[in-house]
Amino acid sequence: MPGRVEYEPASVKDLLAEMKDTAELLIDLSYSAVLHGSPAIAREVLELEERMDVLQLRARMSLLMAARNPEDAETLAPVLGIIGAAEKVSDASGDIAKVVIEEVGVPDAIRGALPEAVERLVRAELAPDSRYTDRTLADVNLETETGVRVIAVRRGGDWIPNPGPTTTLEAGDVLLLRGPEESVGDVFETASGEAYTPAEPADPDIADLERAVDSLVLMKNMSELAVDLAYGSVLFDSDDIAAEVVExxxxxxxxxxxxEAWTLRAAADVADPVSLRGLVQIANATEVISDAAVEISEGVLRGLDTHVVVREAVEESDEVIVRVQVAERADLDETTLGAAAVKTETGMRVIAVRRPDGPVDAAADGLDAGSDDAWVIQPGPDTALRAGDVLLAKGTRAGADRLRALAGDDAE
Incomplete structure (x- = not known):
């Protein structure tokens, strides 16, 4: 049975920031557990889900204590919505992880459908005699030397999402490692002292099932993007970004x-149609995540001012969302995201590009020529940049500073 949660004074801002980081980590881990067939990662999802339950209760208690009049209720209502949405993301992530834990089963095609570029996520328990033990991430210099990143650390019942360079790794820490297949195995073995044996993906042999899985992977990508944009709409109080979340x-x-259509067609050719149940469960949970993204941005959509505590929480979370404007003659002026190697140079992921005065070459950029405020959602390497463009990007604070330097944006 879950333990009793009692009210204790706490910063709503800190609770919201932790909930945001936890929700994003839950999405990442739950899909990784399924796509890589990892019960160990799935169990970490359920541990984090329990942590989220406690966080949302404490946040609700703190908000109830803060509301003293109708004006307070009006400004705090959207905050309650954000808390509820984060809880929905948590529950949906748990449902995805249970596909692995409860052995509901998914076709091997779901792993075979992954593009080769998808990075591997593994769980490793840090051995006392590992050369990483009792050293900081800056000292280990893991990401620079191997391309493998520690995306979270669990130390007993406590979590450190997105650990920074000053985080010291201790024996017994559970490390969640993400990186290319050719490197992550070596890091796993160095950290845990155990042999690394990756699962071999199977090639999908039923066309309709392959199409169903492709649709599901696209749903996953769009739902994750919707959550990122939803927090961006709140941070920048942007009706335009909130409208993109709805789209x-x-x-x-x-x-x-x-x-659903492709899955039903595939059922006729699958030896055991019941094995498709896991896919359906994942699809339902993915839809819940996209619905939760709309709830996060609902206050903006309804014209309610974003409470300052929410803005501060998003700004101070471990993975920040920033808005950067490209200046004339900056490194990003008259180039593309790929040519400027923005992801490599900064570690930031550009999730949207806005061209305030409308694009000069809309067809080339995938923009709407009839709009005075054009957006590129999910920009790629070929997305053109020019002075005046506004980039929404997600990553670390250090990466955000590097992105501002490339854009020539001196604004805080």
């Missing part, structure tokens, strides 16, 4: 309908 949620709904 993405509608696209996820359409993809789910397509997924």
């Amino acid at each position: 993405l949620e509608a696209e996820v709904d359409a993809l789910k309908a397509r997924f």
Whole structure:
């Protein structure tokens, strides 16, 4: 049975920041558990889900203590919505992880459908005699030397999401490692002292099933993007970004309908149709995540001012969302995201590009020529940049500083 949660004074801002980081980590881990067939990672998801339950209760208690009049209720209502949405993301992530834990089963095609570029995520318990033990991440210099990143650390019942360079690794820490297949195995063995044996993905042999899985992977990507944009809409109080969240949620709904059609067709050719149940459970949970993204941005959509505590929480979370404007003659002026190697040079992921005065070459950039405030959602390497463009990007604070330098943006 879950333990009793009692009220204790706490910063709502800190609780919201931790909930945001936890929700994003839960999404990442739950899909990784399924895509890589890892019960160990799935169990970490359920541990984090329990932590989220405690966080949301404490946040609700603190908000109830803060509301003293109708004006307080109006400004705090959207905050309650954000808390509820984060809890929905947590529950949906738990449902995805249970596909692995409860052996509901998914076809091997779901792993075979992954592009080769997808990085591997593994769980490693740090051995006392590992050369990483009792050293900081800066000292180990893991990401620079191997391309493998520690995305979270669990130390007993406590979590450190997105650990920084000053984080010291201790014996017994559970490290969640993400990186290329050719490197992550060596890091796992160095950290844990155990042999690394990756699962071999199977090639999908049923066309309709392959199409269903492709639709599901696209749903996953759009839902994750919707959550990122939802927090961005709150941080920058942007109706435009919030509207994009609604559009993405509608696209996820359409993809789910397509997924269901392909899955039903595939059932006729699968030896055991019951084995498709796990795919359906993942699709339902993915739709819940996209719905939760709309709830996060609902206050903005309804014209309610974003409470300052929410803005501060998003700004101070471990993975920050920043808005950077490209200056004339900056490194990013008159180039593309790929040519400037933005991801490599900064570690930041650009999730959207806004061209305030409308694009000069809309067809080339995938923009709407009739709009005075054009957006590129999910920009790629070929997305062109020019002075005046506004980039929304997600990553570390150090990476954000490097991105500002490339853009020539001196604003805080």
